[in-house]
Amino acid sequence: MALRLSPQRLAATVARSRQLSTFKPRFASSATATSNLPPNLKDEIEKEASLSNADPPSDSQTSRLVNEHLEYMVPTYVRPPPMFQKGEGCYLFDVENRMYLDMTAGIAVNALGHCDPEVTRTLSHQAQTLVHTSNLYHNPWTGALSQLLVQKTVESGAMKDASRAFICNSGSEANEAAIKFARKVGKKLEPTGTKHKLVSFHNSFHGRTMGALSATPNPKYQAPFGPMVPGFEYGTFNDIEGLDKLVTEETCGVLIEPIQGEGGVNVATPEFLDALRARCDEVGAVLIFDEIQCGLGRTGSLWAHASSGVHPDIMTTAKALGNGFPIGATIVTDAVSDKIVTGDHGTTFGGNPLGCRVAHHILTRLSSKELLSEIPSKERRFRAHFDRMRDMFPDIVKEVRGKGLLLGLQLASDPSPVVTAARERGVLVITCGTNTLRFVPPLVISEAEIDRGMEVLEEAMLEVFGKGQKVDKTPGQQEMGSR
Numbered sequence: 143m144a145l146r147l148s149p150q151r152l153a154a155t156v157a158r159s160r161q162l163s164t165f166k167p168r169f170a171s172s173a174t175a176t177s178n179l180p181p182n183l184k185d186e187i188e189k190e191a192s193l194s195n196a197d198p199p200s201d202s203q204t205s206r207l208v209n210e211h212l213e214y215m216v217p218t219y220v221r222p223p224p225m226f227q228k229g230e231g232c233y234l235f236d237v238e239n240r241m242y243l244d245m246t247a248g249i250a251v252n253a254l255g256h257c258d259p260e261v262t263r264t265l266s267h268q269a270q271t272l273v274h275t276s277n278l279y280h281n282p283w284t285g286a287l288s289q290l291l292v293q294k295t296v297e298s299g300a301m302k303d304a305s306r307a308f309i310c311n312s313g314s315e316a317n318e319a320a321i322k323f324a325r326k327v328g329k330k331l332e333p334t335g336t337k338h339k340l341v342s343f344h345n346s347f348h349g350r351t352m353g354a355l356s357a358t359p360n361p362k363y364q365a366p367f368g369p370m371v372p373g374f375e376y377g378t379f380n381d382i383e384g385l386d387k388l389v390t391e392e393t394c395g396v397l398i399e400p401i402q403g404e405g406g407v408n409v410a411t412p413e414f415l416d417a418l419r420a421r422c423d424e425v426g427a428v429l430i431f432d433e434i435q436c437g438l439g440r441t442g443s444l445w446a447h448a449s450s451g452v453h454p455d456i457m458t459t460a461k462a463l464g465n466g467f468p469i470g471a472t473i474v475t476d477a478v479s480d481k482i483v484t485g486d487h488g489t490t491f492g493g494n495p496l497g498c499r500v501a502h503h504i505l506t507r508l509s510s511k512e513l514l515s516e517i518p519s520k521e522r523r524f525r526a527h528f529d530r531m532r533d534m535f536p537d538i539v540k541e542v543r544g545k546g547l548l549l550g551l552q553l554a555s556d557p558s559p560v561v562t563a564a565r566e567r568g569v570l571v572i573t574c575g576t577n578t579l580r581f582v583p584p585l586v587i588s589e590a591e592i593d594r595g596m597e598v599l600e601e602a603m604l605e606v607f608g609k610g611q612k613v614d615k616t617p618g619q620q621e622m623g624s625r
């Protein structure tokens with residue numbers, strides 16, 4: 143029989159969670175050490191007592207429910223044991239009503255947190271007004287969102303020639319549109335069809351549909367589905383010297399993430415983006431920035447590429463644009479949209495009034511100066527904790543990368559046990575690239591929440607890697623502790 147928390151203890155745990163203090167581990171009572179309970183039961187009691195959010199065991203209600211559904215689902219994902227049923231701000235609650243601090247934000251999606259009341263109100267209001275008409279008819283919101291995307295982008299100082307948007311349902315679809323638009327530009331410039339090659343970079347991730355997948359040179363994702371779409375070539379990220387050979391007269395487009403998310407949180411240097419822009423101009427190729435993960439305020443400006451001073455011809459966005467509602471967009475310059483005519487591309491659901499209205503609301507908030515101005519101090523907070531972890535575990539913590547609230551902490555070995563240990567203490571983090579922990583929390587996370595999350599991560603590291611080096615509290619740390 144699985145041991146679960148009693149209702150009283152559960153209520154006390156949740157109450158403590160609500161006071162944001164569950165992240166202190168509770169240690170097993172020494173009573174079990176001398177008891178004559180069977181060893182497996184003893185282990186379970188000790189685990190439950192020492193962890194605030196021990197993974198539900200295989201004979202729990204949660205596992206029963208998971209297993210009941212599992213046989214009906216195509217097995218594309220392996221998920222950890224808890225089942226989440228509710229979200230609020232930076233927290234998720236599992237079916238046992240245990241609370242988790244979510245540093246993943248649904249993979250950089252819930253930038254405004256879970257179930258933000260205004261987002262929910264907007265969705266609900268529009269759901270009662272008009273949900274879908276198809277793109278065969280006008281509605282007030284597809285155009286309004288397109289206009290806002292263009293205006294906010296130009297105002298922000300990024301993509302200065304942004305002029306139109308195509309609205310779709312996901313990041314992959316936004317990239318599919320970008321790839322097709324680049325091919326169309328190539329066809330217009332070179333009607334013989336020789337200008338059709340698309341360049342992307344190793345360690346990039348652009349999606350799972352065949353075009354986006356063909357631009358994602360990861361053997362794990364591509365190999366089972368080959369052959370890829372012809373005409374894709376791959377270069378080395380940040381390799382300026384290689385550009386002349388890589389991008390040629392046959393290239394119609396170059397697709398790049400200004401900060402690679404999935405590939406390990408690798409930041410493109412401004413020099414590289416600048417050289418890429420120059421080479422695209424030389425050969426007449428369109429430069430496409432995939433800002434699906436790194437954009438929409440995550441780095442402290444509306445778009446991650448703004449600080450480079452380099453402007454793309456096409457930019458793709460999705461993820462945070464819907465805060466969980468599926469939506470994407472491909473933003474283009476006039477020089478690109480001039481080449482696109484009626485019937486070239488389309489979508490049934492893309493641009494529906496429900497998604498566009500909620501994205502309009504979300505974009506307005508994600509571009510607010512107030513929200514964006516808080517990101518650098520939150521980044522510093524994370525980095526102060528990472529510095530401390532590096533001092534504690536000098537042989538384990540290798541490198542910190544990223545910008546704003548898209549941060550990677552590279553370890554010397556597989557971080558999966560740390561992810562598990564953190565989850566069982568009530569904090570969710572994900573991995574990326576090689577041995578890297580990825581931090582993409584809601585942008586609305588507070589500094590106190592960052593502190594608590596990082597304290598738990600430190601405990602998880604101690605659990606996995608054993609006793610670290612003794613580290614005095616840094617001034618930043620003392621300041622954090624006082625909050």
Ligand SMILES: Cc1ncc(COP(=O)(O)O)c(C=O)c1O
Nearest residue numbers: 312313314347348349403434435
């Ligand atoms: C940079 C980037 N591009 C494209 C995609 C694909 O987006 P979607 O999963 O919405 O199709 C992702 C998803 O993780 C991404 O991070």
